[in-house]
Amino acid sequence: xxxxxxxxxxxxxxxxxxxxxxxxxxxxxxxxxxxxxxxxxxxxxxxxxxxxxxxxxxxxxxxxxxxxxxxxxxxxxxxxxxxxxxxxxxxxxxxxxxxxxxxxxxxxxxxxxxxxxxxxxxxxxxxxxxxxxxxxxxxxxxxxxxxxxxxxxxxxxxxxxxxxxxxxxxxxxxxxxxxxxxxxxxxxxxxxxxxxxxxxxxxxxxxxxxxxxxxxxxxxxxxxxxxxxxxxxxxxxxxxxxxxxxxxxxxxxxxxxxxxxxxxxxxxxxxxxxxxxxxx
Numbered sequence: 165x166x167x168x169x170x171x172x173x174x175x176x177x178x179x180x181x182x183x184x185x186x187x188x189x190x191x192x193x194x195x196x197x198x199x200x201x202x203x204x205x206x207x208x209x210x211x212x213x214x215x216x217x218x219x220x221x222x223x224x225x226x227x228x229x230x231x232x233x234x235x236x237x238x239x240x241x242x243x244x245x246x247x248x249x250x251x252x253x254x255x256x257x258x259x260x261x262x263x264x265x266x267x268x269x270x271x272x273x274x275x276x277x278x279x280x281x282x283x284x285x286x287x288x289x290x291x292x293x294x295x296x297x298x299x300x301x302x303x304x305x306x307x308x309x310x311x312x313x314x315x316x317x318x319x320x321x322x323x324x325x326x327x328x329x330x331x332x333x334x335x336x337x338x339x340x341x342x343x344x345x346x347x348x349x350x351x352x353x354x355x356x357x358x359x360x361x362x363x364x365x366x367x368x369x370x371x372x373x374x375x376x377x378x379x380x381x382x383x384x385x386x387x388x389x390x391x392x393x394x395x396x397x398x399x400x401x402x403x404x405x406x407x408x409x410x411x412x413x414x415x416x417x418x419x420x421x422x423x424x425x426x427x428x429x430x431x432x433x434x435x436x437x438x439x440x441x442x443x444x
Contacts, residue, residue: 211409211410211411211412211413212285212286212411212413212414212415213283213284213285213318213320213367213377213411213413213414213415214239214240214283214284214285214414214415214417215282215283215376215377215414215415215416215417216229216231216236216245216279216281216282216283216284216417216419217229217231217280217281217282217417217418217419217424218375218376218377218416218418219281219374219375219376219377219378219379219434220375220376220429220430220431220432220434221280221281221419221424221429222280222281222345223345223375223430223432223434224427224429224430225341225342225343225344225345226280226419226421226423226424226427227248227249227250227280227338227341228248228249228278228280228341228419228421228423229248229278229279229280229281229282229419229421229424230278230419230420230421231278231279231282231417231419232275232276232277232278232279233261233273233274233275233277234275236256236261236279236282236284237256237259237260237261237284239284239286239415240256240284240285240286240287241256241258241259241284241285241286241287242256242257242258242284242285242287242320242322242365243255243256243261243282243283243284243285243365244256244282244283244365244366244367244382244383244384245279245281245282245283246279246280246281246282246335247263247277247278247279247335248277248278248279248280249280249337249338249341250280250335250336250337250338250348251335251336251337252264252265252266252334252335252336252337253334253335253384253393253394253395254273254279254282254384255365255384255385255386255393256284256365257363257365257386260272261273261277262386262390262393263277264334264335264384264393264394264395265334266334266335266336266353267334267355268332268334268355268392268393268394269391269392270386270387270390270391270392270393280419283367283377283378285320285367285409285411287320287322287365287407287409288409289320289322289407289408289409290408290409290410291311291407291408291409292405292406292407292408293311293405293406293408294403294404294405294406295307295308295403295404295405295406296402296403297402297403298399298400298401298404299400300398300399300400301381301396301397301398301399304381304399305380305381308321308368308381308406308408309368311408312368312410313410314410315370316370316372317370317410317411317412318367318368318369318370318373318377318410318411318412318414319367319368319408319409319410319411320365320366320367320408320409320411321364321365321366321367321368321383321406321407321408321409322363322364322365322366322406322407323363323364323366323383323404323405323406323407324362324363324364324404324405325361325401325404325405326359326360326361326401326404327357327359327360327361327362327364327399327400327401327404328358328359328400328401328402329356329357329358329398329399329400329401330356330357330358330360330385330394330396330398330399330400331354331355331356331396331397331398331399332354332355332356332357332385332393332394332395332396332397333352333353333354333355333394333395333397334352334393334394334395335352335395336351336352336353345435346435349435354397355394357392360387360392361387361388361389362385362386362387362388362392363385363386363388364383364384364385364396364399365383365384365386366381366382366383366384366396367381367382368380368381368382369382373414374433374434375431375432375434376414376416377414378434378435378437379434379437380437381437382437383395383396383437384396395437396437
């Protein structure tokens with residue numbers, strides 16, 4: 165197992181806030197009691213994002229890493245990331261890592277796969293809400309932000325059910341390893357599906373941590389029949405439950421690849437997770 169290089173904790177203040185009528189009280193998984201008001205976090209061991217490679221590495225055209233699926237699932241049960249050389253997206257659901265090809269096709273990740281950027285979380289939600297009448301990605305973002313008790317914490321999400329409409333993208337292998345990330349993102353092909361069942365796993369990262377983890381709302385999808393997936397770009401659904409976990413700690417593991425170890429990393433504004441958020 166590669167050495168974890170950096171560990172830092174984010175203190176946060178959680179305000180009680182008034183809960184809207186859409187919130188439902190339920191029992192969290194893994195035997196943990198449900199916290200109706202969302203005022204308390206689980207212990208740090210249950211509240212850690214494991215981030216392999218900072219976003220700033222992608223911003224510096226470092227598209228090769230050395231973390232494997234076996235190492236990913238040792239760090240969490242759900243996750244989102246990409247394949248070396250951007251040759252596909254990754255989604256982890258229930259402790260299994262899947263690859264998503266450029267057309268959305270799904271396969272269980274082979275043991276020898278490696279990734280340049282992966283985020284894993286041991287998902288243990290403390291709150292479940294019901295969200296209704298979502299007609300866009302912006303709608304979903306605004307609704308979920310109503311349940312954020314801190315502007316500066318991470319939030320992990322899982323949404324299961326039938327989606328009226330999904331617009332997705334996946335990664336295609338870069339031909340030029342030095343192409344800028346922004347230029348590459350402009351070439352991504354989108355695809356859509358209607359009335360599809362499956363699971364969305366996602367993460368909200370505050371902007372001030374954007375050079376560590378991709379900022380904003382970031383979701384990847386896996387269909388119920390494990391035949392289709394993608395990086396979420398737009399969404400519509402009537403009524404679904406959303407499981408939420410607030411996270412206050414991140415472990416950052418630095419790659420041990422030659423390019424990462426030797427390249428001078430230049431800071432820059434990280435792209436948000438969707439084209440719309442980036443003004444496209």
